Amino acid sequence: MSKTFEITGKAGPMAIDLDEMIRQYRPIVGFKVKKALGGGNPDWEDVVDEIMMQTVEKIKSGEFRGDSSVGTFIYTITARRIIDYIRQKTRVLKGAPEVPALPDPHDQVERNERAERLAQAIKRLRPKFRDVLYLYYYKDLSRLEVALELGISPAKVSERVNYARKLLRKTFDR
Amino acid sequence: MKECPNEERIDRYLTGRLTESESAELEEHYFNCSTCFQKISERNELVEVIRDRGAEIFEGAAGSPVHSWKKAPWKDGRDGGIFPPDRWKETLSKGFLPRVSRWVTAAAAAALLLVAVLVLIPKFKITGPEFASTGDETVRGESLILVSPLGEVKAGPSALEWKPISAAVEYRVDLSGPETLWTSVTPATKADLPENMKGRMKPGLYQWQVKAYSAQGILLAVSPKVEFKIPD
Numbered sequence: 001m002s003k004t005f006e007i008t009g010k011a012g013p014m015a016i017d018l019d020e021m022i023r024q025y026r027p028i029v030g031f032k033v034k035k036a037l038g039g040g041n042p043d044w045e046d047v048v049d050e051i052m053m054q055t056v057e058k059i060k061s062g063e064f065r066g067d068s069s070v071g072t073f074i075y076t077i078t079a080r081r082i083i084d085y086i087r088q089k090t091r092v093l094k095g096a097p098e099v100p101a102l103p104d105p106h107d108q109v110e111r112n113e114r115a116e117r118l119a120q121a122i123k124r125l126r127p128k129f130r131d132v133l134y135l136y137y138y139k140d141l142s143r144l145e146v147a148l149e150l151g152i153s154p155a156k157v158s159e160r161v162n163y164a165r166k167l168l169r170k171t172f173d174r
Numbered sequence: 175m176k177e178c179p180n181e182e183r184i185d186r187y188l189t190g191r192l193t194e195s196e197s198a199e200l201e202e203h204y205f206n207c208s209t210c211f212q213k214i215s216e217r218n219e220l221v222e223v224i225r226d227r228g229a230e231i232f233e234g235a236a237g238s239p240v241h242s243w244k245k246a247p248w249k250d251g252r253d254g255g256i257f258p259p260d261r262w263k264e265t266l267s268k269g270f271l272p273r274v275s276r277w278v279t280a281a282a283a284a285a286l287l288l289v290a291v292l293v294l295i296p297k298f299k300i301t302g303p304e305f306a307s308t309g310d311e312t313v314r315g316e317s318l319i320l321v322s323p324l325g326e327v328k329a330g331p332s333a334l335e336w337k338p339i340s341a342a343v344e345y346r347v348d349l350s351g352p353e354t355l356w357t358s359v360t361p362a363t364k365a366d367l368p369e370n371m372k373g374r375m376k377p378g379l380y381q382w383q384v385k386a387y388s389a390q391g392i393l394l395a396v397s398p399k400v401e402f403k404i405p406d
Contacts, residue, residue, distance in 0.1 A: 028211050031218070032201060038317030074375035078205075079198065084184060090202075090321050090337070100343050119231050130232070138228035140189060140385075143182065151276055164180060167341045168220065 005059055007066045013065050016059060022052055025074050032075075036082045043085070051081050121171040129164035136161060179203065188214070188221045190396045193381060197398060212291050229392065316340065318386055318397035326403045330375035333366045334382055342386035342394050351380035377406045 007014045030048045037044050055074050058064050064073050122130060135146045136157070147154040179187070179200055186192050187200050204211040224231065315341040323331040334347055347365045349356045358365045367375075381401050386394045 024208075025205075027215075028205055031211070031215050032205075035218075036317070037199060040316060069206050074200055075202045075205040079201075086319060087225045114219065115227065117225050118220065122224070122231050133220075134228070134232045136185075137189065137224040138232065138393075138395060142191070151279055158182065161185075164221065164292075165217070169216075 007059075007064065016070065018056055018059065021059075021070060022056070025055075026052055027072065028071075029078050030080055033082060037085065042110070046079060047085055053077050054081070094120055117171065118168065121168050125167060129160055129167065132157060132160040133164055176203075178207060184210075184214055184217055184222075188218050190383070190398045192362055193399050194401045316393040318384055320382070320384060320397050320400045323402040324400060326405060330372045330406075331367065331402070332372060332403055333364050334384075335364045336384050336397065338363045339386050339395055341388050343389045344387045346385045346387065347382065348384075349380060349382040352376060352378035375404060377404045379403050 003018045005016045005018065007016060026048065029051050030044070030156065033044050033047050033051070034041075051074070054077055058073075058077070064070075068076075122133060125133070131150065132146060135141045135149055136143070141149065143154045143157045146157045150157070152160075183192070183200065187197055192200065203398065204214055318339055319337040321335045321337060323334070336345070344359060344361055345363065345365075347356075347358045347360070349367075356367070356371055378401070379401055381399050382397045384397045386396075387393050
């Protein structure tokens with residue numbers, strides 16, 4: 001049974017379905033946490049669970065008063081928890097050996113398959129598109145640097161990057 | 175951020191080129207905008223695959239650009255090297271599409287390719303592909319975490335410190351501020367600021383970033399740009 005909480009915010013009354021909120025925001029929180037801690041960090045899923053639990057508790061206890069959007073509220077909790085995690089880890093691990101990163105057991109197989117398909121699709125791209133991806137994303141050059149390297153305009157670089165992405169997306173839509 | 179970010183801003187976010195406050199603004203936006211989140215997570219998949227498996231992808235693909243660009247003459251032997259000022263001026267003043275120079279470039283590229291086929295490729299056959307021997311996927315997925323200074327500091331820091339990542343043998347640190355700019359390359363996970371530099375650090379907002387490289391000079395990880403403030 002889903003639990004709905006009524007909140008009277010600045011913009012008027014607001015109903016929050018907690019199950020729906022978790023379903024909607026867990027992937028977004030997961031993305032941000034993985035980006036901050038690294039997908040290979042074995043703790044990332046625990047941190048996401050903690051953030052979602054904290055969010056539910058704060059809504060239930062009335063701490064969320066609707067002064068901001070739910071998204072901004074969850075983002076604030078996420079950003080604070082990540083800072084706490086990094087500080088905590090830095091204190092604990094300073095001078096201690098690094099814990100080896102473990103692969104994520106849940107969606108590893110699917111992610112590997114997708115990554116393989118994507119890698120193969122990039123290999124099959126025409127050189128002019130592949131070269132732009134190589135310089136821009138792999139060699140970490142800016143658009144202007146890529147433009148100078150290839151003798152084309154920065155606008156052309158953007159155009160090729162966007163077109164390459166479009167071609168790659170097609171391989172996933174097939 | 176009320177408006178949706180453009181493509182370039184998304185790329186700058188995913189490749190760690192936004193400042194901490196710019197990143198936070200964009201992140202708050204995608205926590206509120208499912209369309210942008212969808213776009214960013216999809217784009218991130220591409221960036222991660224290229225960063226994790228780029229050596230294999232670009233080395234293995236026909237007409238691989240890896241070797242020709244790696245040794246570009248104006249580079250300092252490191253990714254993202256600095257272009258000499260005259261090259262910037264020259265290119266900007268001519269515009270970006272000088273047709274004649276494009277033919278010259280094409281001819282030079284063909285000559286380089288010929289040299290590569292005749293001289294370099296046999297050598298690579300003997301030594302084996304350098305990327306395959308070090309291909310540890312989890313290593314390239316690691317994050318580079320900056321430890322200090324972060325946020326508001328009391329005075330100019332004496333050193334910059336970050337967490338190590340495995341397989342990295344060298345780190346490049348870039349620090350920029352209101353009047354200063356400093357770069358250092360070190361095998362350690364800490365870079366001491368020179369004495370004369372510490373005296374020059376006026377109150378204001380500073381940014382720093384670290385890039386990690388493997389023994390082969392391959393870029394393994396780039397940290398986000400982190401800010402710290404020296405108060406008045």
